[in-house]
Amino acid sequence: MTAPGLSIWSHPELLSALAAEDWGAVLRTYRRLSGLSQTKVGERVGLAQPDVSDIERGRRRVTSGEVRQRIVGGLGAPVHVAEPYRAPVAGLVLPGPGPDADLLARITGATEATHKADAATLDRLDRLLAEHRSAEDLIGSRPLVGLMRQQLRAVVDLFGSARGPLAGRVVRLAAEHAQFLAWMAQDQGQTAAALAWYDRSHDWALEAGDADMAATTLSMKAHMAWSGGQGDRAVRLAEAARWSAPDASPGVRGMAAQMAARGHSLNGAGDHAHRLIDEAQGLITRASEHPEDEPAWMYFYGETWFTLQRGMIAMHLRDWPDAIGHLRTGLAKLEAPYRRDRTWYGCCLAHAYAGAREAAEALTVAVPLVPDAATIGRPHSWNELHVTAAALMRRGAKEGRLLADALGQYD
Template sequence: MTAPGLGLWSHPELRAALAAEDWGGVLRTYRKLSGLSQTKASELVGLVQPDVSDIERGRRRVTSSEVRQRILTGLGAPPHVTGPERRPVAGLALPGPGPDDDLLARITGAADATHKVDAPTLDRLDRLLAEHRSAEDLIGSRPLVGLMRQQLASVVGLFAGARGPLADRVIRLASEHAQFLAWMAQDQGQTAAALTWYDRSHDWALEAGDADMAATTLSMKAHMAWSGGRGDRAVRLAEAARRSAPDASPGVRGMAAQMAARGHALNGAGDDAHRLLDEARRLIDRASERPEDEPAWMYFYGDTWFTLQRGMIAMHLRDWTGAADHLRTGLAGLSDSYRRDRTWYGCCLAHAYAQSGEPAEALSVSLPLVPDAATIGRPHSWNELHTTAAAMIRSGAKEGHRLVEALRQHD
């Protein structure tokens, strides 16, 4: 019996487990990608099935170089496989100029406790944050992190000179900056940093009396739990968002309902997922009637985004054809300015095609996305393309190997 193929070893999860010498993770991830049972895997590596089970569960450590080599040889690891590399983002720059001289003078002057912060300064910072959110949709998060940290420091520095309602505005603005930094950390797979920033944002939102942001941070924590495959936690956090802010805007409440639906879908609870999706749909319709009442960070939340979420939930429920239909429709309505999201949802569409037995379509969608997945789409889009390739290889489709080769050229 031979291993399914070398292409699986380009998958980031498998390479990460190997780099960490997590042999239980190596076996577990390889089996997930290849579809092998523990019994078949044990035959490949020359161990009995209970030993493989104990290694995967962490009950037995692999300390013998002989056993390590048997695992690598039995699973067909190529000699050149190493751990994942961090790849710099090439050639990305912020569009347009930075803050104007007048705003810089206002910030530096207002940061002195002898000066008072004025509303025009905060208005300009609100607009600047909105511009940075739009830039992040286009160029990804990596080029923006340093800039946004500096900008948050400037906002915090304004608090000493703020009085009355303006002090609340400064805290609210700091909360929005912290939430944006949390999202960017999450986008880069930096879970601990993201949780820290979400906690800071949540605290500031409560201090400023901003129910919309307080609920949003809980919803985004639910999104993180969903990304990590923790459906129960995603549901709990999303329900906490729903309970904590009953007076939040319809869009914010709709996001919380949709996040709860994601968690239920991840758990395979289709009825609960669709019930909450219907509720989220009604809230979206209400939000669209009065968009001026929605907070600035909900600019993306609308019919197109909701259609894409239906596609994601269909994927969890293994309705691959339905997922492809929703994702294809959503992508058709998604502006080119959402370059990062177009990459992510395009990779998910390719995955849905691969799982529904359409490898040619999966490859056709995947190949143009590889360059963006390798830059603005790491780690999420990048990993999704590797998962797509693994699904095609597992089914015996030659297109999977072609996708692996394209990914190697950008690794």
């Protein structure tokens, strides 16, 4: 047996199985080296124990990129081993350093302008970005990635002809586009691409003197850490967003407080989490009284959103009744067109029911969500349903196997 951690991934037998993409051998070898059971490995990769057994015995093939990513990520493969299995977003990750190697040169004027920058053009680009943000809320990120990348190119092409205040405005608009591309990469589980875009957005925001965007990029990195189960990192990044931009708007400061609350909830620090979510809601309420003073990307916060966030915090704290109550209330108020958000929070509700040992309710909520989780909800909602199925099966509930079978039709 080898001690868990990086030393496992230095074992030639495990590396050989991964190189051959023999996922059954990967699971078997990892379990032998780590001493973990099929159930424990399943918990790490978001698969039910019978699914782990079927993969190990060759009765089930792993064809889904998301499942491959869950295996290498859940088993802690180091970056140089896991990277080939982190599929890039089409049209987003290009060869060379960073998300797009020529954009930095273009934004600093290394290429000649092909379009003329004027206030009217920038106004139209502002409106177009706002429309795309709203569209992404409804249809998800995948259809918009290529379009937004082209739109960012159009923005940076304006820099060479921009003069005076217009030049700063172009850089600020580029930062907003990069932040949106980062969010879309994050939504699709493309961590490396998202971090690269957030870094680019943060740099441009600092150059433009945009405290709101600089703080937002740090808050969104905190969100990524929370998504990856890294409570301490989420708290540190959220606190950095707060102290590094004291002049940010109340709404942006509220976002940072809310991200810190998420991190503390992951760590089981309920008092800190509840105090910060209350502080966040107070700041957002202040922001709603003067929306003209808030940046354009702060449009989505409101009472319903905070109800859902309180449900998420309760879920992390394993306060299942409180989680169920808040998530049900929030979902009832969330408009039907918001399919992605309804799918995500619905999957969390199913998880909360499973945690409360209400297996029938968990299955009733989860099964109708499977088609949307398999499409616009990958990887986050999809993984949450796998976690729910595994939780049900660990408790011996037949509903866990039924949910796993429903998921298997789309894996």
